[in-house]
Amino acid sequence: MLNNMTPAVSRALDYARSQSSRFSSRDLLVGLLEEEGLVWEIFEKSGYQPGAVKETLRQQADAEFLRGYDLLQGAGKPFASEGYMDLTSNMLLFDLIEADEELKKILQETVGNFQDLVKSIAPPEMKAIEAEHHLELVDTPDHQAAWRVIDANANRVRESFRVLDDYSRFVLNDPHLTQTAKSLRHDFAKIVEQFPAGLVSSRDTDYDVGTQIQAAGEYRRNSTAEIAMVNCKRLQESLRSLEEYLKIESSALGQDCEQLRYQCYTLEKMLAVRQVSPQKLFDARLYVLLTGSECESSLEWTIKEAAEGGATMFQLREKNLEDRILLERARAVRRWTRETQTLFIVNDRPDIARLVEADGVHLGQDDMPLTEARKLLGIQSIIGVSTHDIVQVRQAIRDGANYIGVGPTFPSTTKAFDAFPGLDFVKAVAAETTLPFFVIGGVDANNTCEVVKAGGKRVAVSSALAKAKDPRLAALKLVRLLGGES
């Protein structure tokens, strides 16, 4: 066997041992996949779903696998002649598959390209895999101390990522955020793969005075949201510390941690925006866009009737008013929406929204960028963004939108369009995110059922209410069709 194991292999071994003192080759492979690092990536690149492979392996309790210890005896042999000093996770994967016919059979029968998998880890191709170009450990006491700090912080980062993963997945139930947290976790695993062999031996919990010192606040959290925010901070602080201490060894790794830290700020922003958005926004089903001159009756009457019927959110969408008149009208709408206890959003104009103390602003793709509007309005304001494809949806989420408009879905008499992303786009957004989204464009009582079937829970309408003889009844019908309480 090769002299040392990389930290990733050492952790896989720890995992296998934790399963049984007579652990098998299967336990080692599950341990490697638990890392969600290089081996995970190798499986992914070969067309496998690594999570599914792990589950399949876990279910094979009765299969005849080789004993893990026997296998480790000769591990890495094919690579030793190539001049490799340490047993890395991809070498161990190669050994596991080569030596254990049972494992081989399972992987051949699982969806994925087994040939590609073997090819990508066979000895001649080894040098092409960059993720395990680890550094050599300089063995002075000061370097050892630095690596103890690095090791401790790497663990904190891993733990915080797990917490945020769980929060995105199980609390927010959000595919986009879960994917973002997971991919950041994988990026971090790739950085750790480059740490020197032997790093694990610098960890010494018995002598770590920090394990005994715990602030009282660490034991108590008031909400899952607080847990997420505390872990975002912990993540960033640990990455910052890693960034500094890694400089003793490699400025490139320090910079990788710095980049990752910036991406974690974006993750924090995406999570925070869900927490500060008012409950009324999550509860909103019917959002009404109004232009004074387009209302069948007066703006005030339309708002009040629609609110009676169950509309809980209004947008003032004036395209042709002079600023003074617009400001005056926006002030009036603010009054009426306060009276009806509904949300008030100004279209296009963060400045007007701020002056009249509206709840927020709505921005299109050609309007002021969200990040600039946020500087004017602050974190407490609602900022909505129009989206017409999934790339714009992902960008709006990353920028910290509180909600998105999704459309145009059907032809509209309010605004002319050349293209309609339609209901397929609604389905795609519903599968991507749990951020509140409003389906817009020609939505009325005749097509709301289709919207609901496509996964839309909220709609934004203009003519369906503004042109209605009885806006209260029109609102009531739409809210009923959406399945919400009126």
Ligand SMILES: Cc1ncc(COP(=O)(O)OP(=O)(O)O)c(N)n1
């Ligand atoms: C809820 C909602 N969704 C989309 C829009 C459209 O905004 P935009 O693309 O900027 O077009 P205009 O409304 O400004 O003409 C919206 N206003 N509201």
Ligand SMILES: Cc1ncsc1CCOP(=O)(O)O
């Ligand atoms: C402003 C806008 N942006 C996308 S569709 C639309 C108009 C919505 O009005 P209507 O509900 O009357 O189609």
Ligand SMILES: [Mg+2]
């Ligand atoms: Mg606009």
